[in-house]
Amino acid sequence: MVDAAQTYEAGQHPDLPPPRSEVGVLGWVKHNLFSSPLNAALTILAVWFLWMLLPPLIDWMFLDAVWTADSRKECWAKMEEPEGAACWAFIKGRFQLFVYGFYPHDSRWRVNLSFVLLVMAIVPVLYDKMPGRKFGLWYAMAFPFLAGWLLVGGMETITGLLILAAVEALIGAVLVQLVCKMVFGFSPSYSTVYLANLIGNIAYIVVGNLLAYVIGLILAIVESVFGISLAMVVAIIPFISIISGFFLYAAIFGISISHPEFGPMGIRRAWQLALSAWIVATLIGLVMGIFGDLVFDASAYWNYFGLKVIDTDQFGGILLTLVIGVTGISFSLPIGVLLALGRRSSMPVLRILCVLFIEFIRGVPLIALLFIASSMLNFFLPPGTSFDLLLRVLIMVTLFSAAYIAEVVRGGLQAIPRGQIEAADSLGLTYVKAQALIVLPQALKISIPGIVNTFIGLFKDTTLVLIIGMLDPLGIGRASLADAAWSGLSREVYLFVALFFFICCFSMSRYSLYLEKKLHTGH
């Protein structure tokens, strides 16, 4: 014990421990709850309030609740009084419906697998202490397409074509190496050929399809306007695609000119490689086409892979919310950042376009955009084409979120002092490098609260698809309430849906705090 009145020489005062009642739990209670008579009274009032509220709530929700029953009558019969406790039996019975919607029973393993893959994709993105994070990020970028293919099935989707490209690149690379060796007399390494082959295939398929579609469109318009039959011309389209493929390959392989592997014969080797790859790919394509109509049309061939096509109208419940939410969040962030940069750009046309887009989206409610997606879009596309309602919704939701993210990120960009850009400029960094390395990391870090806020809002806004007839958990809840055997249990349904949303949104919120703490580098 130290005598409070004891004095010390200047510079001799020892470090003493603080008095007991000022620190620790007791100290906290004293300072925060009972620091003045008014506060003490409020504390007691609050405690009484909680005492009145919590025990009955916990009783209703958990202790007295009924977990098994076959109808509402039975449920209420098991309680002391009707509506005296929660009837979770209802939710338990409908649980599969809430989670999967109307997805066919035997294919639900695909949903489960997608969910596992989603978790595997999210972890490297969110946590940077993971070993092998680089591969995780590549996988995360490929994930949306992989999951899309898994959930929807069939090969007509982009993923299907990408898988096709990868498989052909694998087999084709060996054949290309053979051709190079025998015809041109040099042997490039397998990995070089495979990678370039893969890129070439993807470009070939994408441009080939695009070209065929565009030419088909033009021909259809010309036909309807001038009344001429252009059937002959239509037959040429596949050949146009094939020819275009060659130039794509050439472009890809042109990149390999500087590759040390090709040595001083660089350009010639690159063209020879391109030629071999093009011949091999076209032959394989023709061979595959013989067993179906054209490479992109043989549905029977695709079902050989075993993933039957599932109509996206059957998506519902938590599956639907996650599909729309994850897609919206992951695609709207990069688009939003580009919009924000475009809006701050010194090029007037770009700036005006970005402003128009952002202001249009912000001026229209999301529901209106969903209506446009579901009914009006068909008027703008050529007759006969229509694309999937879910895809349209995904595009609308992504664009909607991107506009809001753009404004949040723009705020962050404005907070970066001009000196940072001047320093980057004086070091010789180009605009793109300065933005990517210096400005955006700092701006995004400042914008984290705003961005996560927008994402949380977006996630909850997905429930608006109710309006166009898609059933998210809330929609399924309301549909279930229509069942005569179970009507009247609205409290349980809404509590359950609220719990689902709360878990997701609160997790995002907590992650954002973790991120802010991690990125705090002391400035």
Place this chain on the structure above:
Amino acid sequence: MTDAVAQDEVRQPAKELTVGEDIAIEMDGVHKWYGEFHVLKDINLTVNTGERIVICGPSGSGKSTLIRCINRLEEHQKGKIVVDGNELTGDLKNIELVRREVGMVFQQFNLFPHLTVLENCSLAPIWVRKMRKVDAEEIAMKYLERVRIPEQALKFPGQLSGGQQQRVAIARSLCMSPRIMLFDEPTSALDPEMIKEVLEVMVELAESGMTMICVTHEMGFATAVANRVIFMDFGEIIEQNEPHEFFNNPQHDRTKLFLSQILH
């Protein structure tokens, strides 16, 4: 008068400071306006390689604007600026070439707060000169040693003192091996104890033959190291002379007024 400027604040350079024959910077009839305000009036300036120039003058005289025109952080509306053989016009390619050879140190340091000191220094060599990371880091450590703070390499700028941050800023510019260094009031935001450590680095840099243009109020530094002191007022170059003559024999009235105010 020069005695009043404590000479012992900055140590005297050890050897003869030679000036080269080639012209590093040439400014010919340069005018600049901010809207209606005429901030630079008919600037004519030639700087040879290896020359050290100190620009002084009251605030608002256009000193910072002048040197910022040299690496195109500001654009001039009239006249010609040629840096290292490249004329500064709207041509982006030229501007990038010039910026690689001209390093700049700012009054507010402008270090990148989200990167460590080492990353700050190695960023430009990696992304502009396309070096490998290991080579860039080696160069960065070399210059950090030269400015005498190699032990701070893995710290963030927010954890360093002002003098240390400014020295990191100098090292960061030097990592690009520029031929010309511009200093925009490098010590104006520092405490007196830290000014000395930064000035020592700048003197050592001058001794190694770097072409330097310094906007500063540190007249001791000017006396020690400068070949020429330039006085600017209201956007014009009023007077330029070698330091001894400049401080002891000012020609212009405005120069005399300015010197009397700072060398009390």
